[in-house]
Amino acid sequence: MLASQDGDAAAHRVLLERLSRHLRAYYKGKLARIGRGPTEAEDLVQEAVLAIHIQRHTYDPNEPFTPWVHAIARYKLIDFLRRNRASVADVPIDEANEVTANDDHLNAESSFDLRRLLKLLPKKMQCAIVAVKLDGLSVAEAARRCRTSESGVKVNIHRGLKALAALIAQRAQT
Amino acid sequence: MKTDELITALSVNVEPVNRRLVNRSLGIALATGIAVAIGMTLVALGLRVDLATPRAVIFLFLKLVFAIGTVGAAAVYLARLARPGGEQRISPGLAALPFVAILLLAAVSLGQAPSSHWDMMVMGDQWLECLISIPIIAIVPFAVVIWAVRQAAPTNLVRAGAFSGLVAGGMSAMGYALHCTDDSLPFVALWYGGTIVLCTLAGAMLGPRLLRW
Structure with a gap:
């Protein structure tokens, strides 16, 4: 840990x-x-x-x-x-x-269908998570692809995962 | 989706995390909350005018000790409650200590005074102002504390909410003490203590709604 x-x-x-x-x-x-x-x-x-x-x-x-x-x-x-x-x-x-x-x-x-749930997130978060977590790019590469700063990518991943967790909780409800 | 896929995705480019983030957020919230409470009191109500008299200084000091003691003890518990499982390792009795102390002091001072003074000692001049001001001043500090607790992950939301309310109420009392001219221990025990407890109850009720993650 x-x-x-x-x-x-x-x-x-x-x-x-x-x-x-x-x-x-x-x-x-x-x-x-x-x-x-x-x-x-x-x-x-x-x-x-x-x-x-x-x-x-x-x-x-x-x-x-x-x-x-x-x-x-x-x-x-x-x-x-x-x-x-x-x-x-x-x-x-x-x-x-x-x-x-x-x-x-x-x-x-x-x-859960991760890719489908991802589409519900704001574009910036989507881009950061797909680039880093699914396509395995480095944070610097992701920043270039998503046209934002490196710290922006990190923030978007963190917020995006939180939003994703909330979406999963909502989805599990229906 | 398979769990393995999720784990693989989460394990790509793992960012190091700041272990002090929870405590740092709470520290920022405490500092901001106290500044806001004092600022609001000074702007909206004004500093008490009789601060030159030694009696006023002594009572201001006593009120501040009570309020700071409340905030300090509650903040220590809140730092634990904000983390998963934190509620299992604490016995929140210590947080009640400032209240027990002020009630004892109030009882002693009532005991020493003739009963004809009791009404004035308990009700003071401004009990209504105190009753209204402390919860109102506590609103912004409460919001800031809730923000800090949301940076973490409390697993007992009622208790985390209650302690957030307690901390906010204490910070508000710190500010209000600068204005309040009712100098008697029974007054402080009843109206300061009572309104802070009110803030705690409000926090306990709002906790499950505000702190879910």
């Missing part, structure tokens, strides 16, 4: 992979108890992974790491349950069955 806070990409990747496995077990267990499928668990895993990435500056190295992760996982679970209680009541029962049937089929893939 400390290495990822310092910007070590390889360590960050290992961290997120390892945490995603724990998160998957956690969410599958919790959601199975209320009769939700693995797709919803995977949605939550991705929401939590994204949150851990965006909020990685809030981890204080003087404190134990597990409670920090657990608090984020739990927060996202409660948020999910609150969002869904109302919307589940709105869905007719047959339709709800159909949704769960589909869920089993999709297995461990989430229902």
Whole structure:
């Protein structure tokens, strides 16, 4: 975690992979108890992974790491349950069955389409995220492509990911 | 989308983060909030005119100690509450200490005074002004504190909101103390303490709406 806070990409990747496995077990267990499928668990895993990435500056190295992760996982679970209680009541029962049937089929893939969600973001944020995170350009190259400064690219990535997290939360509601 | 794809995307060009950002934002918010509270008091209400008398200076000092103690203790907790899981490691009892102290002092001073003075000591001249001013002055500092907490990720929004309100109320009291001419401990305990508690409750109610992430 400390290495990822310092910007070590390889360590960050290992961290997120390892945490995603724990998160998957956690969410599958919790959601199975209320009769939700693995797709919803995977949605939550991705929401939590994204949150851990965006909020990685809030981890204080003087404190134990597990409670920090657990608090984020739990927060996202409660948020999910609150969002869904109302919307589940709105869905007719047959339709709800159909949704769960589909869920089993999709297995461990989430229902989010990153590229499609990205299109809903403001152009500047879109450009920065696509260039750096998906096309793998350096920040300097991305700045040239998006016609902005390097710090502009960094700010747009950070804001864009936050906006994306908000979009995912909204989308999961409907 | 597969989770692996998301992780791959997030792991490209990882920016180093500033671990001090949370505390720095809170520090900026504290400084700004206090400056705004004092500024608003001086501009809208004016400094108390009798500051030359030693009694006024002593009471101004006492009010400031109470307000600063409240803000200080609450800010320490808020710095923890702003981070995920912060609510698990704190027992917020210490934040109540300034209130307990002022209530004790108020009780002692009431005990020493004849009961015919009590009405004046508790109600003062300007209780209504105090009741209205402190929450109003607290609005901008509250907004600034909420901005700072939003830079982090609180996982108990009610409590983080309440402590934001407490900090804002304390900062507002710091400003209002410069104007207030009611010099009695029971007055400070009831009207300062009460309005700060009011700000805390308002913060607790607004927290879940303002601090979601």
